[in-house]
Amino acid sequence: MSPKTRDADKRKAPLADTAPIFAALGDETRLGLVAHLATGDTFSIAQLTENTFVTRQAVTRHLEVLAQAGLVRGTRRGREHLWQFEPARLALAQRSLEQISSWWDEKLAALKEKVETEPDTK
Amino acid sequence: MSPKTRDADKRKAPLADTAPIFAALGDETRLGLVAHLATGDTFSIAQLTENTFVTRQAVTRHLEVLAQAGLVRGTRRGREHLWQFEPARLALAQRSLEQISSWWDEKLAALKEKVETEPDTK
DNA sequence: CGCACATGCAACAGCTTAGTTGCATAATTT
DNA sequence: AAATTATGCAACTAAGCTGTTGCATGTGCG
Incomplete structure (x- = not known):
């Protein structure tokens, strides 16, 4: 493996x-559901x-999946189950995408650098 | 449905x-795979x-799934199939998360505003 | 109490996914 | 040409996901 990708691997x-x-x-x-809860x-x-x-039962299952992922949180109040958005995990996901984007940007910058340094390669 | 959420629905x-x-x-x-390709x-x-x-076959399938989602693109060169990252769709996903985050931030701001406007509500 | 409402629990069907193994095919290399 | 390399294609298995229907339980209210 090239040493160039090793740093990235550590952050993966x-x-x-x-x-x-x-x-x-x-x-x-x-x-x-997440979008609605966030509003x-x-x-x-x-x-x-x-x-x-x-159906309502299907929604219940979806909420449980979202809760498992930490994206929402539910509490019981009387006879109803109230759900609310939990922003922390979504922010984490955002950072992941930003990380990938930044790697791509760095790669493009490196490519540009290389082209400008060796303009007469052929 | 409250008129407050209707604007948000349009953007959903x-x-x-x-x-x-x-x-x-x-x-x-x-x-x-996406992370690696982006580097x-x-x-x-x-x-x-x-x-x-x-296995290699499993990776092939995963790449096809990613290609279906528009996140990667593959081209044939000689006997090998070369794959590269496609940043557009990832950027779109990023914007979605930012949109949800912004709705949440607006909601918090509205809540704060309400508390400060009616400080003696009990 | 009795009725309506909100939810939970369970079983089932249909479909999709992720992974494997085995074999076939095409392109390079020696 | 023969061996190697890189990939494609197909069949199959095991497991998981999404959604439904039907019924049970708990809560609020008149």
């Missing part, structure tokens, strides 16, 4: 942990179901 | 399109397989 460890977050966001219904305070399962095309 | 349409991107990134092996130029399937824990 935390990146792998974010895969479950992306998996949780990788469903249209769940992504919609408000707390919502009951019945309220959240109104904005989807699936 | 493009957000739903990003779910497949997150789904593609939601696998540890695939996320690793360099092009890599063959055999090269990419070295950094994974699965």
Whole structure:
């Protein structure tokens, strides 16, 4: 392996942990739930179901998946289960994407540097 | 539905399109492939397989999934299939997360505003 | 109490995913 | 030409995901 990629590999460890977050966001219904929860305070399962095309039971499962990924948090109040957005994990996912983008930017910069340093290569 | 959330709903349409991107990134092996590809130029399937824990055939499938999501692009050169990172879709995913974050920030700002406007509510 | 509402739990069907192994094919190299 | 390398294609398995329906449980209210 080239020494150039080794530094990047060291920083990849935390990146792998974010895969479950992306998996949780990788469903249209769940992504919609997260988006909806981020616009408000707390919502009951019945309220959240109104904005989807699936049954209440399906929404419950999606919320459990999101909770497993740490993207939402639920609390019981009386007879209803209230859910709210949890921003920390989403921020982590954002940082992962930024990391990948930055690697790509560095790669482009290195390529440009190389071209300008050796303009008469042929 | 409250008029407050309706504006947000209008902007949710493009957000739903990003779910497949997150789904593609939601696998540890695939996320690793994307990260690796973003650090360099092009890599063959055999090269990419070295950094994974699965077989070459499995890597091929993962690359096809990533290509379907528009995150990578492959071209044939001689007997090898070279793959490279495609930054556009990842940038789109980034914007989705930023959008959700911004909704959350707006919500917090609105909450704070409300508290300061009605400090003696009890 | 009795009714309505909100949710939880369980079982099932259909489909998709991730991975493997085995073999075939095409391109390089010696 | 023969051996090596890189990949493609196909079949198969095991497991997981998404969604449903049906029923049970708990809570609030008149």
